[in-house]
Amino acid sequence: xxxxxxxxxxxxxxxxxxxxxxxxxxxxxxxxxxxxxxxxxxxxxxxxxxxxxxxxxxxxxxxxxxxxxxxxxxxxxxxxxxxxxxxxxxxxxxxxxxxxxxxxxxxxxxxxxxxxxxxxxxxxxxxxxxxxxxxxxxxxxxxxxxxxxxxxxxxxxxxxxxxxxxxxxxxxxxxxxxxxxxxxxxxxxxxxxxxxxxxxxxxxxxxxxxxxxxxxxxxxxxxxxxxxxxxxxxxxxxxxxxxxxxxxxxxxxxxxxxxxxxxxxxxxxxxxxxxxxxxxxxxxxxxxxxxxxxxxxxxxxxxxxxxxxxxxxxxxxxxxxxxxx
Amino acid sequence: xxxxxxxxxxxxxxxxxxxxxxxxxxxxxxxxxxxxxxxxxxxxxxxxxxxxxxxxxxxxxxxxxxxxxxxxxxxxxxxxxxxxxxxxxxxxxxxxxxxxxxxxxxxxxxxxxxxxxxxxxxxxxxxxxxxxxxxxxxxxxxxxxxxxxxxxxxxxxxxxxxxxxxxxxxxxxxxxxxxxxxxxxxxxxxxxxxxxxxxxxxxxxxxxxxxxxxxxxxxxxxxxxxxxxxxxxxxxxxxxxxxxxxxxxxxxxxxxxxxxxxxxxxxxxxxxxxxxxxxxxxxxxxxxxxxxxx
Numbered sequence: 001x002x003x004x005x006x007x008x009x010x011x012x013x014x015x016x017x018x019x020x021x022x023x024x025x026x027x028x029x030x031x032x033x034x035x036x037x038x039x040x041x042x043x044x045x046x047x048x049x050x051x052x053x054x055x056x057x058x059x060x061x062x063x064x065x066x067x068x069x070x071x072x073x074x075x076x077x078x079x080x081x082x083x084x085x086x087x088x089x090x091x092x093x094x095x096x097x098x099x100x101x102x103x104x105x106x107x108x109x110x111x112x113x114x115x116x117x118x119x120x121x122x123x124x125x126x127x128x129x130x131x132x133x134x135x136x137x138x139x140x141x142x143x144x145x146x147x148x149x150x151x152x153x154x155x156x157x158x159x160x161x162x163x164x165x166x167x168x169x170x171x172x173x174x175x176x177x178x179x180x181x182x183x184x185x186x187x188x189x190x191x192x193x194x195x196x197x198x199x200x201x202x203x204x205x206x207x208x209x210x211x212x213x214x215x216x217x218x219x220x221x222x223x224x225x226x227x228x229x230x231x232x233x234x235x236x237x238x239x240x241x242x243x244x245x246x247x248x249x250x251x252x253x254x255x256x257x258x259x260x261x262x263x264x265x266x267x268x269x270x271x272x273x274x275x276x277x278x279x280x281x282x283x284x285x286x287x288x289x290x291x292x293x294x295x296x297x298x299x300x301x302x303x304x305x306x307x308x309x310x311x312x313x314x315x316x317x318x319x320x321x322x323x324x325x
Numbered sequence: 326x327x328x329x330x331x332x333x334x335x336x337x338x339x340x341x342x343x344x345x346x347x348x349x350x351x352x353x354x355x356x357x358x359x360x361x362x363x364x365x366x367x368x369x370x371x372x373x374x375x376x377x378x379x380x381x382x383x384x385x386x387x388x389x390x391x392x393x394x395x396x397x398x399x400x401x402x403x404x405x406x407x408x409x410x411x412x413x414x415x416x417x418x419x420x421x422x423x424x425x426x427x428x429x430x431x432x433x434x435x436x437x438x439x440x441x442x443x444x445x446x447x448x449x450x451x452x453x454x455x456x457x458x459x460x461x462x463x464x465x466x467x468x469x470x471x472x473x474x475x476x477x478x479x480x481x482x483x484x485x486x487x488x489x490x491x492x493x494x495x496x497x498x499x500x501x502x503x504x505x506x507x508x509x510x511x512x513x514x515x516x517x518x519x520x521x522x523x524x525x526x527x528x529x530x531x532x533x534x535x536x537x538x539x540x541x542x543x544x545x546x547x548x549x550x551x552x553x554x555x556x557x558x559x560x561x562x563x564x565x566x567x568x569x570x571x572x573x574x575x576x577x578x579x580x581x582x583x584x585x586x587x588x589x590x591x592x593x594x595x596x597x598x599x600x601x602x603x604x605x606x607x608x609x610x611x612x613x614x615x616x617x618x619x
Contacts, residue, residue, distance in 0.1 A: 029532065040538060043569055107419045179533060180493045182562060296517070296535035299528060300494075 004263075013277035017057065021285040024053045028288065029295035055181035055189070056301070057280040057285045060252055062193045064243040065281020066238040066261070067253030067272050069200050071212045073231050076137045081118075081255035083141060085148030087250075088123025090114040091245040092151040092158075092305050099158055111188045115240035116216045121147055122232055173283060176249035176302025178287050189245040194205075196237035197276060203230050203269045211266070249302040251309025252279045258313075282308075351411035351433070357399045358415040360499065360588040361437055362387050365413065367476040367590050367616070368453050369461040376407035383587065401426055413437060417588065436608045442506045442592060465590065467549070468616035476510050479600070479607045484542030486513040487572070488585075492546070492556070492563040495531045502527040502542035503586045504547070507596050511603070516541050537570060543603060544572040545581045546567075555582070577603075588618040 026032050028049060032041045063081070070079040081087045094114040115190070125147050129140030200207070206227035209217035214224040256278040257271065264270055288302040292301070355376035356613040358361040362381040364459050365374055371386060376393040391407060394400035396418045403411060404427070412427055427434040429487055435455050446466040453462020474562030498504035499586035500518025505527075508515045516539035517531055538566040544567065549555045555578060567573050579602045601608040 008381065028534070029537070030534075040569070044534045044537055047566060048537065177494050178532065179495060180563075184562075274346070291532055296532040297529035298532050300530075 004265070004270075009264055010273055010277070013274055013281070013301050017047040017277050017280045017284070020288075021053050021057060023290045024056070024098045024284050025049050026144060029292045043144070045122045050177050051183045052181040052188060052287070053284065055178055055245050056184055056283045057188070058189050058193055059178075059249060060246050060279035060281065060283030062189075062238040062279070063249065063252040063283070064256040064260075064275035064277070065197055065200060065272050065302040066242075066256040067255075067279075068268065068275035069207065069231050069235055070240075070253070072207050072266070072268055072271070073228060073235075073256050074135070074137045074140055075211055075213070076141060077258065078141060078254070079137075079144075079210075080255065080257075081235060082148070082248070084152060085121050085125055085146075086118045086142030086144075086235065086239045087243055087248050088148040088151035088155070090118040091238050091248050093117025093120075093154045094244055095155055096158060104117055106148060108188055110128045110238055111118040111185070111192060111244040113206070115192065115236060117151075118236040118239040118243070119233070121151060122236055126232065155181065175300040176247040176305070178246045178300050179300070185245055192237045192241035196234045196241065197272070199230055199234035199237070202228055204272060204311065207231060207272075211268075231241035247300075249283065251305050251313060252282055255265050255313055256282060291319040292299045336445055351409075353407065353408050353409045353411070354411045355393055355404050355409040356381065357393065357404075357412065357419050358396050358437075359383065359416070360417070361413045361415055362390075363589045363591060364449065364452065365456075366439070367465050368449065368456070368458045370456060375409060376404060381424055383591070391525070399423060399531075401430075405430065406433070410432075413452070413456075416440075421455045440501070440503060440588065442473065442503060442510060445588070445592075446473075463476050465616060466505075468594075469590060471588075472616060473510075475611050476593070476596060479611060480510065481512050483512040483603055484514065484515050485539065486543040486545065487516050487536055487539070487541040489544065489560070489563070490528055492560040495533055495536065495563065497531040497536075498547075499527050499529050503588050503592055506516065506601070507585055507592055511596055511599055513543065533566065538569060539569055542571050542575070542577060544570065544578040545599065546579070546601075547583060547586060549583045549586065550582050 025045060026034050030047060034045075037045065040211045067080040070084065071077055072079065073079075091114070094110045097109055097113040105312060125140060126135065128143035129135050129137075131139060140282065174196070203244060206217070206222045209220045209222045210224060210227055210231075212220075217224045223232055255273045260271055260274040260278050264274055283305065287301040290299040290301045290304045327404065334516065344449055352373055353375045354365060354370060354373045356365055356374060357378060359381045362374065362377050363383055364383050365371060366387065366457050371384070374387070377387050377390040378396050379392050380396055381387045381390070393403040393407060394494075397420065399419065399463060410433060412432055412434045416433060416436075417440055424434050424436055435452070437448065437452065439445060446469045448460050449466040449469060450459075453459050453466075457493055488508060489505050490496045490498055490504075490588075493605070497517045498508070498515070500509075500515055500520060502609075504546065505515045505518050509518070517535075533567075546556060560580075561617065564573065564578055567578070572578050581598055581602070582595065584591045584598060586595075594617055597611070597613065597615065600611075
């Protein structure tokens with residue numbers, strides 16, 4: 001396949017994200033004309049829709065990029081922050097903070113707890129996946145699934161012991177919900193995501209070399225251990241940001257890198273930014289659907305991404321040429 | 326040869342059968358919902374209750390009853406261990422298949438189906454008949470009827486309102502809930518009711534921008550028992566985001582007790598509470614007593 005022009009691809013994707021964002025801000029359940037807004041409409045746009053749309057963009061970008069990095073790093077097309085248990089770990093720690101009421105300390109508590117959760121889960125999964133001087137992709141995936149189940153089980157346990165309302169609160173978090181997205185969390189989320197994408201972009205050559213296998217990476221002058229550690233930190237930052245802004249949203253990290261790799265090839269210099277933008281667009285549209293179709297009631301965005309994503313993923317599973325990196 | 330033992334057996338069993346048929350009043354009742362527990366106390370059967378859910382906290386005597394689990398997840402085993410001769414369930418919160426499980430274990434079960442205020446007197450009479458508490462339930466039913474009448478008399482349009490059940494994610498009382506029913510009986514237009522272009526479900530997860538766009542004149546935030554401070558804390562960001570609604574501008578954002586959440590005589594106490602917040606004169610014109618039995 002001919003390598004597509006990087007600038008062109010990114011411009012098209014950027015346009016797609018911008019167009020989705022515009023529709024999400026002004027379309028929504030009720031169309032708002034940007035050129036003649038009443039006071040109430042401008043309040044809705046500024047205080048409700050914009051923070052929500054920006055949150056969706058950031059979360060989608062984080063999930064898409066995290067998926068692309070993990071899939072390359074582990075040479076496994078099934079890797080994503082959910083399969084590896086990182087999201088469950090982040091959610092467990094963040095929900096624990098909410099249920100136990102630590103959340104009132106400050107806006108940074110939840111993102112920080114989510115980051116600690118993602119990283120410590122990542123470390124445990126990493127240790128379990130490590131054997132004879134290297135990370136084994138299969139061991140890592142199985143460890144991730146096991147640890148993820150454990151985290152989910154502990155979360156369920158905590159929810160069962162909490163009061164009914166606390167449980168409902170955490171419940172919607174598990175499904176991933178943007179209905180309460182507001183400005184205060186955005187700077188923290190954006191900061192973590194910027195740091196994560198910066199590290200991933202900075203180490204993209206290392207990531208490309210890792211995709212060839214640890215031995216080849218070594219002979220190309222990269223330390224696989226160092227690259228893996230740095231990239232894992234990037235994924236931890238991205239996962240924590242996404243979970244703390246809107247809970248667990250699945251399938252974007254799995255699906256978008258697949259589509260982007262299918263369209264534009266496996267070179268991470270293009271794949272990471274393309275997956276970030278693709279993730280943004282998908283979550284923007286999913287959330288738009290979720291808040292529009294049964295308006296004024298809402299469906300959590302995570303439910304919509306799962307309904308769109310799961311069948312597409314199953315379809316992809318049957319195409320071995322797409323799965324084989 | 327076998328006739329004699331069989332006759333003997335029948336002779337032994339008949340008096341028992343007779344006793345069952347004659348005295349049908351359950352002596353050991355399990356309640357699987359807080360509203361049912363309150364209703365049972367209100368018709369004078371509190372002493373016969375041998376099991377309640379962990380959420381049953383009213384009247385306070387209910388708190389010391391043995392627990393049989395939650396409302397959505399009652400423990401079948403705990404119910405059986407309570408050796409009930411009657412289990413009272415509700416369609417509003419209990420799992421449907423639980424009744425079938427109970428009946429397959431030959432445990433008598435009565436399912437309380439009423440959800441709207443209009444249905445309450447009838448439902449109370451029916452419950453009383455089922456539990457052989459006819460006299461007390463008839464008294465309660467007529468008290469509830471007079472309560473309904475009281476609020477009909479003071480009914481007048483009082484504007485638009487939103488009742489928040491949980492601030493984040495935003496969950497509100499829809500038209501199909503007893504809370505929504507209580508609001509319309511007070512002359513409030515529930516902006517989340519389906520008649521107003523709102524949602525169909527009883528407690529929908531609601532769109533924040535709709536909450537702003539519908540411009541409610543009153544916002545009520547329900548506090549469940551023991552959780553009041555938590556709700557106040559959690560509601561702070563939401564209240565800030567609703568600051569330009571008529572309700573917030575006129576200082577009409579109120580926290581309100583859990584009276585309205587319990588389908589039973591306490592609903593009218595909740596309505597009194599709401600009325601008192603909106604219209605002191607109308608509230609002063611009606612009696613304060615209600616039909617609540619402590």
